[in-house]
Amino acid sequence: MSLVSVQNVSFGYSRDRLVLDGVSLEIRSGASVGLVGESGSGKTTLLRLLLGLTRPSAGEIRFDGATLDTRSSRYMRDYRRQVQAVFQDPYSSLDPRQNVLGIVSEPLRSLGIPGDRPALVEAALVSVGLEPDILGRYPHEFSGGQRQRIAIARAIVAKPKLLLADEAVSALDLSTRIRIVELLKQLAADMTLVFVSHDLGVVAALCDEMVILEKGRIVEAGATRKMLADPQHPYTRKLLGSVPRMPA
Numbered sequence: 001m002s003l004v005s006v007q008n009v010s011f012g013y014s015r016d017r018l019v020l021d022g023v024s025l026e027i028r029s030g031a032s033v034g035l036v037g038e039s040g041s042g043k044t045t046l047l048r049l050l051l052g053l054t055r056p057s058a059g060e061i062r063f064d065g066a067t068l069d070t071r072s073s074r075y076m077r078d079y080r081r082q083v084q085a086v087f088q089d090p091y092s093s094l095d096p097r098q099n100v101l102g103i104v105s106e107p108l109r110s111l112g113i114p115g116d117r118p119a120l121v122e123a124a125l126v127s128v129g130l131e132p133d134i135l136g137r138y139p140h141e142f143s144g145g146q147r148q149r150i151a152i153a154r155a156i157v158a159k160p161k162l163l164l165a166d167e168a169v170s171a172l173d174l175s176t177r178i179r180i181v182e183l184l185k186q187l188a189a190d191m192t193l194v195f196v197s198h199d200l201g202v203v204a205a206l207c208d209e210m211v212i213l214e215k216g217r218i219v220e221a222g223a224t225r226k227m228l229a230d231p232q233h234p235y236t237r238k239l240l241g242s243v244p245r246m247p248a
């Protein structure tokens with residue numbers, strides 16, 4: 001069954017230009033889906049719609065069988081528990097004035113989730129490969145990769161069903177990028193992942209399915225393996241042609 005159903009969604013920041021044009025997409029529960037396209041193709045905009053930060057100009061997004069109702073604060077509170085995000089820049093995404101406990105427990109506080117917060121935060125830190133004894137430390141004491149792990153811990157602490165990652169490894173150096181991709185792959189075994197990237201190589205390593213966006217339209221979607229072996233659309237072939245050959 002689909003966890004997310006994007007049905008004929010269009011969106012424009014201004015009236016005269018659509019940034020997303022008739023996008024339809026089904027995301028199965030448990031899938032890891034890579035959303036790929038060149039800069040400006042509308043990937044982040046689609047993610048903002050999936051997060052409920054913006055409303056479609058036309059069409060509908062359904063989550064777990066119900067319409068994503070951004071107008072209802074009660075609905076959105078529950079939605080935020082189920083859908084969390086990780087962004088590109090691990091330096092600007094963490095509040096420098098808060099320690100790790102404050103940062104990672106933020107969703108638990110803002111969503112009013114009961115329980116032993118330090119214990120839940122420690123469990124989240126362990127699941128992203130960090131030591132549980134860093135609760136009192138501050139972001140400036142960590143490397144970029146460690147900060148991204150802290151951001152991922154914050155995203156998973158409330159046990160969401162869907163994790164949205166927007167260029168979440170692009171700002172990291174190569175070896176750190178590989179380790180964070182491995183971590184996301186591990187986490188994707190227990191949740192649904194939508195991973196936005198312009199980097200087909202990373203998407204191929206991480207995602208079983210790919211969706212290719214060109215100028216706000218989906219030009220091709222399907223199993224990663226199949227699309228890498230036999231891309232149907234010229235734009236997919238162009239994107240594939242611009243990355244170094246990947247081992248089979």
Ligand SMILES: Nc1ncnc2c1ncn2[C@@H]1O[C@H](COP(=O)(O)OP(=O)(O)OP(=O)(O)O)[C@@H](O)[C@H]1O
Nearest residue numbers: 013014019037038039040041042043044045046198
């Ligand atoms: N807040 C905004 N106001 C007006 N136009 C915007 C806004 N945000 C994005 N756009 C425009 O919408 C289009 C799609 O942008 P979007 O950020 O969704 O693309 P993207 O595929 O994520 O690109 P990138 O890989 O560079 O992040 C672009 O033409 C962009 O200039």
